[in-house]
Amino acid sequence: MSRTLHTSDWHVGHTLYGHPREEDFDAVLAEIADVAREYRPDLIIHSGDLFHSSRLTAADLLRAMGALHELADVAPTVVVAGNHDSPGYLKFLNLVSGPSRGKGLFFVDRLRPAREGGVLSFDACGGEQRIRLAAMPFVHPNRFWRSSSTSGMTPADYAEGMRGLQAELVEALREGYDPSRDVLLFTSHVYVTGATRSASERAVHEAFEFPAEDLPDVSYVALGHIHRPQIVPGIEFPARYAGSPLPMDFGEATDSKSVVIVDADPGRQAKALPRPLSSGRRLAYFPGTLDELRAQASQYDGTFLKADITGEEPGTLLTREVAEIVPNAILVGPVRAREETADAVLDEAPGDEPDLPDAFRAYLTREGMSNAAAEPTVSAFTQLLNEIDDETPSPTPAEEQLRIALSDTWTETS
Template identity: 75%
Template sequence: MSRLLHTSDWHLGHLLHGHPREEDFDAVLAEIVAIAQENQPDLIVHSGDLFHSSRPTVRDLFRAMRTLRELAAIAPTVVVAGNHDSPHYLEFLNFMSGPSCGRGLFFVDQLRPAHDGGVMTFEACGGEQRIRLAVLPFVHPNRFWQRSSTSGPSYADYAEAMRGLQGELLDALHEGYDPERDILVFTAHVLVAGARTSKSERAVDESFETPPEDLPVVSYAALGHIHRPQTVEGLKFARYAGSPLPMDFGEANETKSVVIVDADPGRPVRALPRRLSSGRRLAHFPGTLEELKAAAAQYDGTFLKAEIAGEEPDGLLSQKIAEIVPNAILVNPTPAREAAAGAVLDSDPGDEPELPDAFRAYLAREGLDADAAESTVTAFLHLLNELDDETLTPVPAEELLRAALENPWMEAS
């Protein structure tokens, strides 16, 4: 029986409202390595967003490589680029370490043809079985922009193009396929329609989703991009591993995990989440200072977001809270306020609202009608998504200029 370990969305370098989380990352990464050592997988897959920024610090690069080298000493380890990752950085890391590290450390920096790194093969069970892995890093919708278009890529363009890419990878997986020996696996950093996002997760542009039925039918699909661990609705073989740490307070109550996948050729896989318990807990407290005193012990050592009732918004509030819970890290402590009429968001007051909801409520307060507000929010989401990609949205005029420069007019002699 072959075994796979699936992890994803580490987001190394992430700050929690300005607070570094290096201790938490070190703890949870050590826990992931310990789980790998205990389970001895034949292959380890990281399905994207290794870093939180496309320009990671040297310390975050070191933290990533130290952990990945430890994993690669256990089993071949494959990392695909997510929307937060810089393809150039991953290309560099693959050049510097790559397959020569341990049992093999592979960085897939960008979309590759099936026969040029898009499909990888690994021996398992001492050579008795093979894991054939198709890899699909994050593909920005702009890749499918047509010169004839004046408004950017459409959902239909994106869905059709992604369907084609995944179909090509599936066809390549089946080339030389041995049903008695081979286990087919697909990994992608992609938003699948119907996936449940976390409340604090930065808005994902649902204009560019992959329908679940378009995913390649394989033994296991290791997905990245969504922080909440979950299976894809209707597809038991497809799963998001999720982030190993809660990225914000909207993820505070989620059970974080990696996934251990056991597979035999021709049989359904068994995918079991392994809970991750490292890292400081994120806690939200709504109440009075007296109530906080009574419950102070349970907030010791946490990241604490306190919303205190009956207090004035002065500079002493943080000091008062710190005296009650001296071992907590305070995150934006605020006095409780009553919501203004007409400015109520459709979310739990204890949760940080999603950015588009907050922006939509702001526009409503400013007097924009519903249609204009929704149009503005949609444009805003497109701009946010641009920040995740190093390539700016193509502009028709730029494309025409580029074409002219590539084919300059020459004066006849």
Template identity: 85%
Template sequence: MSRTLHTSDWHLGHTLFGHSREEDFDAVLAEIVDVAREYRPDLIVHSGDLFDSSRLISVDLMRALVTLYRLSDIAPTVVVAGNHDSPGYFKALDFVTGPSRGKGLFFIDRFRPAHEGGVLTFDACGGEQRIRLAAMPFVHPNRFWSSSSTSGMTPADYAEGMRGLQAELLEGLREGYDPSRDVLLFTSHVYVAGATRSKSERAVHEAFEVSAEDLPEVSYAALGHIHRPQNVPGIKFPAHYAGSPLPMDFGEATDSKSVVIVDAAPGREAKVQPHRLSSGRRLAYFPGTLDELRAQAAQYDGTFLKADITGEEPGTLLTREVAEIVPNAILVGPIRAQGEAAEAVLDDTPGDEPELPDAFRAYLAREGMSSAVAESTVWAFTQLLNESDDETPSPAPVEEQLRIALSDTWTEAS
């Protein structure tokens, strides 16, 4: 029986309210390597968002490579690019670390047809079995934009385009398929309709989604993009989001973080086992009085702490008092006294950061914009957020029409 370790969404370089999380990343990445050494998988799959930004700094690049080299010493390791990753960097990394350099480390930068690296094959169980992996990095909606369109890209266009790409990879997986030997896997950085987002994940995911029914039917689908670990419901084979190994912010504070261990054999249903991760500082939210915080101070030791203090007059030097009560906590966000600027709080659940489209919508409402105009403006804003995750800006229909007109000028008859 072959074994695969699935991890995802490391977001190296991420900070929390400006506070570095380097120690947390070092701890949880070391834990992931220890899990891999314990379970001895035949293959390791990272389903995207290795980095938090496409603009890398050297310390994050080094942290990623050191960890991935350690993992690739245990088993071949495949990393697909997520929407936060730079395809250009991934292409360069694959050139210097790939099989041609003697390393079992594969970076998949963009969608590739099956015969051009979209389907990878690995020996498993001492050669008795093979794992065939279809790898699909994040596919930006721009890929399916048509210059003949006057309305721009629609979610339906995206769903149809993704359906075609996934079917193409499935066809490649099945070419030469040996049902007595082969285990088929699929990995993608994609939002699948019906998946549950963490409270802090922005709603832009839902603008362009794929149906669970369109996922290639394989022994296991290793998914990335959503930070909350979960199984995708409504399909007859296991498809899991491994989730982020650390809570990215307070909207994920209660998520149970994990990697996924997958045992699979030809012709049999895969056995999926999440392995919980426990490293990194806990994110904690405290609502209450200063006296209540003193009584509970021990449980907030060593956490990232967001506190709403009640029973104090506005203007009290609360940050200093809270810091004295929990000196080993890292205080994040504003520490509000009772009655302070309640109307400025945009999120419904205390301790959660507002999603950017929701924050922008609230701002437009405060400025007096009508709901109809505000919604169209928020939609355009959401499109820009989506675009910022990709190196190629989306063409605007008006600009494209102007370009076509200028390239095909006519001369008035004399």
């Protein structure tokens, strides 16, 4: 039986409201390496968003590569690009890694044809089995922009384009398939219909989604992009989001973080089970009075703490008082007293914040802009959010019309 370890969405370099998280990353990445050494997989898959930003620091690069080198010493390790990753950096990392690094460390920076790294093969179980992996990094919706369109690209265009790209990879994956030996896997960094976002993740993921039923029926589908670990619902074969190993915001504070251990035999569906992770400081939310906080102070040692204090004059800054009560916590943001009302923030999930487009729409409304006038601005803002991590933003309709006009200019005849 072959074994695969699936991890994803490390987001190395992420800070929490400006607070560095180096020790949290060091702890959880060391824990993932320990899990790999314990379970001894034949293959390790990282399904994207290795880094939090496409602009890396030397410390982020060293931290991520140090962890990946530990994994590659255990088993061949494949990293596909997520929407936060720089394809250029990952291409460079692949050039300096490859099969010579430990048992193999491979970076799939962009969607590649099968024979150029889109489909990879690895011996498993001492050569008795072979794992074949089709790798589909994040594909930006701009790829499916149609130059003939003046209304932009629709979610249906995106889904159709993704189906075509995936079909090419899966056809190559199945080429020469030996049902007595081969275990077929597929990995992609994509938002799949029905996946549950954490409260801190932007709803713009859902603007371009891929139907779950269109995922390939293979032994296991290893997905990245969504931070909450979960099974993809509504399909008969195992497909999972491994999720992020650390909570990225308070909207993920209650998520159970994990990696996935996948056991499979040729011609059979895999058995995929999460293996919980426990490293990294906890994100904690406290609603209540200062006296209640004093009574519970030990619970918040070593946490990132967001506190809402009641029973004080609304608007009063209480950061110093709270810091004295919980000196070993890292306070996230200034602590202010708030009014205790029936519809106060306590009735919301801790850390819930409006999606950025909704917050921007509310801001425009407060500034006196009508709903009719605000919507085009909010639409443009949402498009920018979709493109913020892409190196080649799509043309606007006006730009496309100008390009067409300039390519067919009128000339005066004599």
